[in-house]
Amino acid sequence: MSTSQVEPETMERQRPAHAPADHTSVAKPKVGVVLANLGTPDATDYWSMRRYLSEFLSDKRVVDYPSWKWQPLLQLVILSRRPFKSGEAYRSIWNSEKNESPLLTITREQTRKMAEALEARHGDRVRVDFCMRYGNPSTDSVLRRLQAEGCERILFFPLYPQYASPTTATANDQAFRTLMRLKWQPAIRTVPAYFEHSAYLEALASSVREAYAAAETPPEVLVASYHGVPKRFLTEGDPYHCQCQKTTRLLRERLGWPEGGIHTAFQSQFGPEEWVGPPTVDHVAELARQGKKHIAVVSPAFSSDCVETLEEINEEIRDSFLAAGGERFTYVPCLNDRDDHIAALVAIAENELAGWL
Incomplete structure (x- = not known):
């Protein structure tokens, strides 16, 4: 089950080994797996699209022009028009039943299936969740939640078969930014490009x-x-x-x-x-x-x-x-939550989890 479905009050907690009897209980140590995808606007209206596009196009991995040159053009010109066109594009594919983008729907289902597969093999020692580089659920919120639930080791899995600076690297950057702000950092591994798997x-x-x-x-x-x-x-x-x-x-x-x-x-x-x-x-x-x-x-x-x-x-x-x-x-549709795709992602994850499980 994805960690986003687990309430903190229900998480198993224990007193650390060799700790005094009055020591505060902590969450049982676990391993987290985080699937990281590009991102999605929260809605298709102008302001939702503008927030999303501003975050996306302000990323120096995506557009690496000097800020003094790029930001005035982005904020005053591009973002005055582009949210209308992008919103129209999103509306043509929007999952109206769930009121969300197809990317969010599919990534959630990929996460659910991976969680079932990994937990069937490794039990409750594994927590699987997903985050978005831009939009919600944010990388920061997911990593902090996993840590609070006892994930002392986290495998961060950018869902990009080929490595690229504007995709894989910026997803990893965002995870590392969260680590920079944590007093107690979990150990973290990142999944490399897997196009040859x-x-x-x-x-x-x-x-x-x-x-x-x-x-x-x-x-x-x-x-x-x-x-x-x-x-x-x-x-x-x-x-x-x-x-x-x-x-x-x-x-x-x-x-x-x-x-x-x-x-x-x-x-x-x-x-x-x-x-x-x-x-x-x-x-x-x-x-x-x-x-x-x-x-x-x-x-x-x-x-x-x-x-x-x-x-x-x-x-x-x-x-x-x-x-x-x-x-x-x-x-030809993307691999999405096909069973053979999920099996591939699980195999890749388990290879990178070697020594942790």
Whole structure:
């Protein structure tokens, strides 16, 4: 069970070994696992979107321009307009039943399933929870709650198969900021990039096979679309672009397809500088102009469907392909809470928990 479902009063407490009889009882020592995802606005209205976007776009890992140059532009120009457009995008995919974003719904379900799997193996020694880098539940609140519940060791698990400074690194940064403010820090480990893990690759390949089997006719091309980063990140030491290219190759080999069977492209570009490419929205249009009538798009860098997949890929990028002459577009959903994906995440977590459990 996720720690967010456990009331502090019900947590098992005990007097520390060798402590005097009048020593205050403390929570029984446990190991925590925290799944960390990107984040979500609390709602789709202007002010909710503005708060979320301000936190996201003020992160120096995301936009590393000098504050004196970037913040006036962000606060006075970009955030006066962008919350309206982003709110519209979120409304098109919003989980109206739960009144939350799909990313929050899916991450909660991933956490529940991982908790069940880990607790079945290790009992109540393990607590599994999730946090968001931007928005709620915050990284700080979750780590503090786990510590209060007796988690003296915590595995922090950014849900990004490929490492990138604006994703993995900033999630870890936020966890470390909380540690900097704690009098009693738990021991902490972070999960590295896992795009080469066999179970992850098999789950990804299975999702492609299933999407192709469900299609009336097989797509002619599969496009692996990754979130973009500025091109200068490559020369500054970020391995993300290389890991994305390798993910595509490993996926192709797992599927048994020939070279050229999967194209790599990058989405979500903004700003004036050059980004890694080709841009997905342009690449799919070019495929249509080349005579491709049916393509599929998969998102190997996203562990959960979100606005970048459900709205950007399955709406904007789909429209770009169809407007250029394409006829059929197949979106391969993210791995989300598929059983094989959860099994992969559990295997990765247990490997990183070696010696703790």
